[in-house]
Amino acid sequence: MVVCISNLGYEVSLEPRKVYEVLRDPDAGKHGQLRVIDESGEDYLYPQSHFAKIVLPQSIRKAVLAAG
Numbered sequence: 001m002v003v004c005i006s007n008l009g010y011e012v013s014l015e016p017r018k019v020y021e022v023l024r025d026p027d028a029g030k031h032g033q034l035r036v037i038d039e040s041g042e043d044y045l046y047p048q049s050h051f052a053k054i055v056l057p058q059s060i061r062k063a064v065l066a067a068g
Contacts, residue, residue, distance in 0.1 A: 002051035010046060013038045019064055
């Protein structure tokens with residue numbers, strides 16, 4: 001999971017301070033990007049610099065994913 005720290009250039013798709021689910025995509029990482037499920041409910045590539053990785057306790061992670 002990541003938290004959005006900047007939505008510059010993606011104001012409609014990303015909300016600052018919001019937690020997002022990341023999908024594994026090794027190729028995206030090689031290019032400095034993350035595959036994130038955004039506000040549309042779909043997954044898209046965004047710059048890694050727009051996010052900070054966070055580690056949530058399992059119970060909170062489940063609650064966040066269930067609420068999504």
